Amino acid sequence: MQELKTFLINKVLLFESDTLLPETEKILQKIRREKPGNPVIYLSSGTSSIIAGSEKTSSAIKAHISENGLAADFIEVGCTGPSNFEPLVCVHLPGKNKLFFRNITEEKVEPLLNGVFHNDLSEEDLAGQTGTRGFEVWPGIPFMDELPFFANQKRVVLSNCGCYDPESIEEYIARGGYRSYVKAIRHYTFEEVCDIVERSGLRGRSGGGYLTGLKWKHALNTSASSRYLICNAKESDPGAFTDRTILESDPHRLIEGIAIASYAIGASSAIVFMRSGSDHAKNRLQNAVEQARQYGIFGHNIFSSGYNLDIVIRIEPGAFVCGEETALINTLEGKRGMPRLKPPYPTSSGLLGKPTVINNVETLMNVPVIMHNGPEWFRTLGTENSPGTKVFAIAGKGRMSGVVEVEMGTSVRKVLEDIADGIREGREFKAIQLGGSSGSFITSENLDVKIDYESLRERGIGMGAGGFVVIDENTCMVDLVRYYMEFIRNESCGKCIPCREGTGRMLEILESVIRKPMNEESGTTLERFKGVMQLETIASVMKDASLCGLGQNAPNPFISALSNFRDEFEEHIFDRKCQANICRGLRSFSIDVEKCTGCTACEAKCPVNAIYGTRLQPFFIVEDKCIGCGVCFDICKFSAINVK
Amino acid sequence: MGTEFDLILKKYKQGKREDLIPMLQEIQEQLGYLSEEAIVNVGSYLGLSTTKIYGLATFYDRFRFIPSGRIHISVCNGTSCYINGSQSVINKISEEINVQPGLTTRDGNFSCEIVSCMGGCHNGPVINVNGEYHTFVKASQLPELIKKLMYIIEND
Amino acid sequence: MLFTIQVNNKKIKAEKGETILSALNRNGIIIPTLCRMKDFTPTGACRMCVVEVEGRDRLVTACSQPVEEWMKIRTHSPRVIQARKTIVELLLSNHPDDCLYCERNLNCELQNLSEELNIRERRIRGKKIKPRLDQSSPAITRELSKCILCGRCVRVCEEVVTANTLDFIKRGRNTHIGASMDRDFNFSSCVHCGQCLIVCPTGALHEKHSITEIQEYLNKPEILKVIQYSPLVTAGIAGELGIKHNKYADRILNAILRKIGFDKVFTTGTGTDVCITEISGQLLEKLEKRTASPLYISACPAWVKYCEQFMPSQIPMLSTVKSPQQITGALIKTIVADQNKVNPANIFSVSATPCLAMKFEARRDGMMRKGISDVDSVLTVRELSRLIRLYGIAPSIIEPEAADEPLAGRSSSAVLAEVSGGLTEGILRALHYKLLTKEADKQLFRKLRSSGSFREISMAIGEYEVKAAVVDGLTGLGKLKTSINSGKSYDLIEVMVCPGGCVHGAGLPFSSARADVRSRAKLVYQTDDSEPVNLPCKSHHLINLYDKLLKENSEISDKKIFYTHFEKRNVLL
Ligand SMILES: Cc1cc2nc3c(=O)[nH]c(=O)nc-3n(C[C@H](O)[C@H](O)[C@H](O)COP(=O)(O)O)c2cc1C
Ligand code: SF4
Ligand code: SF4
Ligand code: SF4
Ligand code: SF4
Ligand code: SF4
């Protein structure tokens, strides 16, 4: 091991020429397991795999190998992308193309591996094959990269994900990793690195789209005794999991990005600010940091360059708003995570008053690639003003879901129809929700909009951080807006009035729309209507006057839903109906006289005494009184209660 | 108890407020929650008023001030799980274990919390019971699950 | 550097580095604010002060945004007014609507804003905040549902008082202001200075009332009702009652108080003279013994509690002399009781004071003799003015009356004690006279009369080089510590919790509390200059007390009633 480390450092990392020696390449090829002598079994092992049961699959595979005395290697890799294929197993038989099998739960391991090793493949579980020249092709089996899910992606940031063992720095180095960093600290000045990134046109991927190189220069040009780089891996939008996937699948690339960025701004401390509850991601990252430290990526006078850098991982203690940069800084300083006034901006006075750059995970993941391939190459990807790619976490009602990456400029339709493969069986498409709780909806009229900062902004849509939720007809938009508003109301830090009170009022008004009035006083139609009239004023003042992005963007889902689905709102308000049948409060209940035995069970349980009748005679529900709670429906043993 | 704190506190520099959150996190990991004693200890170690520590800790969702239950259930309420019906799962769980999310039952058997996106969106609604994931959860399955868990507790 | 900005289409001059708000205010444009406090860094929490700046997507907060050359600002455009109005409406939407019953009725910033912004209809309805009332503290009542979370109290308690008793608890809509572990106030480290209360814009924080209790006693014929009031009370109340504050004001107040039903009216100043005399005695004793440790003046009850909690090691150095209020109270329950031949248990003794912490002090351990407390009830100046109005007395046509003997008069040193540094000056003046039998030149104390949170003085009095320090507001404690650590030592240390001293006390009327503390201090110095009797030992009331009354009464001739004791306090710090 020690030998391998010395070799990798001297012959790869510190090797001065861009092309490595052929004998070095040979060894690296082996590390990369390009032409394995023994069969290799790969299992993807991200959180989404674990949730789907991959840990049990893993034990089953190990047991199978040892019980059968197979001369096979077993490697757990990161996430390949399609989470509906999880647990995803790949088998690489020497000399043949790799075969991928989907949904291999524990009990399928035995038959699968028996089949593979005895040339008896089960069609049902097969996802596809991949291979390079020189390997034997499996006849009649589709190629993975020709599946629409992959064919329409452009995996730059995710290029390593699912391809290597995230717990092995050796593999990362063998795949070209850390060379850009070593080159940067040994041969470039701070400014030069900033320049390269600025020229590449890379923009912050957390949603705002600020030019990364420019931000770095601000910090670099602020004179100070020390500076900080913070990687914002907070990611806690409900329904987002791109950063986590990256941390689990390619932690070393992120570390390299952080290291290069730190160098670029002359920071000697870097901090990764992670969301809580992602233990798997944290362990992987922690392990990767340890390995990197052993390899001298961090430390004092790194590779004799005179540059010092260390890194710490901090776990966020649970508040959405502390993803906002100034709140994040407060959290790191041991204070309540409430946003601060800007100016001063973090680049001039951030953590402990020092210039601080805060970058998103995905932003930093682009940095090593840019350093390696050059800014001009990066500009060939994507559009003029939004070069590069964008990673999305597709979730919701699409047929495929998972973490995907497309070139900027790709249309939303393509992502929906080709990559996500449309809506699940038998349902109608309704909308795409982009950008989570502060994002907006894209309906079928807008599906052709191109994913880049300008095109989206033109239509009033924010790029967001990568949430891409597919919504079908079975989702009620009013309820969904209420859901986002509830989330934001709970997450508002409470500092400023428009956001703290505004989110509360908006939520209460939306709740009054989807709920039947408990009593006349709190919710006559007129009151409800008055409330709705105020929603738009409150929303506009929140956008205009809130202190931070949370409050400013909180009304977005509402505004966007109202303009796209006005009829649905009106139906709720005036007709008191929910077509998607989601809003429980609007259901109307009645008793089927034929079926009712008059057992009195429902009468006893109705919380508002809306049920009347005489014992052993059919009962009836007074509609005006009923609040639609559904208790009677659940309690009736004779299915005598109808819901509409 | 005293030494237990001391061991944790000693790892940190005295009087450095930036270490407050990591300290509290570590104490919570060991103790399961933040006791008043813990807060007082941290306060005198860092030279911070306990008001400020309590104010900070209550800002964040992850800090608890009562021990969690023997069985701790986290329910995902991320967007994807929500549109797949997590709300009814949450309601059912609260109803079955008879305690609101964020709290612990009086007998200390159950506690439940809501989290946003666990990362298994395709399999939603997702819940996690003492570290073990359950996928595609339906409200109707819960009474049985809770009964099973009760059985485990009683026979432990 | 001055430059031009454009406001509402007019050019005005602004100074580089200042905020939009300060530029506007200087030019006579008023912008409502709510979370802002003068001399504090802005937090931007309330968003009331928003203005429109051309080229900015969103409104900006005038209280925090620095001006830039040629900024084009609109301060009252429809967009701005809508935002401000909506913000207030949002606050009102879940507010308890309790104005008629509220402490701050007619004196509430929220009420004023809603009036100014012409809010005439409830357009936004919200779930009301659940009421929570904390009356556990002897001095302060908290009504959490009236809090608008402006954070001013938190900042004052942290940055001015340094007690760190208050903070925001929880997040978002659940946020509220509270003490450690969200316990009620009596368990907290609050020193009852009330500084938080004077900055609170609403009725969320106010003093604990004693009016009802006092009214009850005023109706009891068998009880001897007495009141003492401290020198600043007259100054504080004059404005409220619409009387001129001159040398007759005290006598008018005496008459009013008698009309209300007090049988005896005393001045706390006599007690202050006792306090000065006793402490100067302790100081002399200390100087004679040449002990190294300092003597801390313990007249400020908030400071005493602070010391008991945060600096228990210093408790032995606290002067055991009671505060003026308690000394006066003790004299009332002994000498006055004797003179009037009433059982002390049948005396109801009230104190009116600009200090909130005195409410707490009256309830302290050690402020009782034989189960009878020195002071039964404490009124703030605000409460006193309310009480007077309640009894429908027109001060303009009242005949002035003298206070009651034996506690009817004082020296001007007793007035001086109301400003920070004044007690020290009085004690040193008394010492000077005692040792050298001549009055010290007031010029010598110039250093004590300057501003700043820490002041020191060193003066030769006879054979002694006396060194004294004044901590004016608790932020000065840090400087005191630094100074001591650097090897300096002091004989006498005065600590006052309210910056500026009792002239900044939280019991003074809100309207004048916001007026300049310095102008009130000036008034105090003027009194000291204009009055003939500057030294306690020259006040015949004090002479009478020491030479006659104390000696006549064997029970108190040991002067023990002037002394108390202090103990370490166990509260959550
Ligand atoms: C309420 C709120 C939450 C945020 N959460 C995140 C987050 O979870 N992750 C993130 O990278 N940026 C988040 N941001 C954006 C950050 O403030 C910051 O702009 C970003 O980390 C900068 O990175 P970039 O320049 O690489 O895009 C959030 C912003 C706001 C207003
Ligand atoms: S907008 Fe919301 S989250 Fe941001 S500071 Fe204001 S209250 Fe806090
Ligand atoms: S749904 Fe049934 S139980 Fe509920 S209020 Fe209506 S009638 Fe009563
Ligand atoms: S529970 Fe069902 S059967 Fe019994 S009275 Fe109600 S509707 Fe009729
Ligand atoms: S705080 Fe002000 S607005 Fe609120 S009830 Fe009192 S007077 Fe009225
Ligand atoms: S102000 Fe209006 S509401 Fe209040 S007491 Fe007078 S009339 Fe009644």
Ligand code: SF4
């Ligand atoms: S009274 Fe003084 S010590 Fe108590 S909370 Fe208010 S400011 Fe703090």
Ligand code: SF4
């Ligand atoms: S108690 Fe008063 S000063 Fe404190 S935050 Fe509430 S309203 Fe503001």
Ligand code: SF4
């Ligand atoms: S400085 Fe005066 S008013 Fe303030 S707490 Fe002390 S004694 Fe009371």
Ligand code: FES
């Ligand atoms: S972990 Fe495999 S698809 Fe995400």
Ligand code: FES
């Ligand atoms: S939303 Fe529940 S796992 Fe993502």
Ligand code: FES
């Ligand atoms: S006064 Fe400016 S934000 Fe409150």
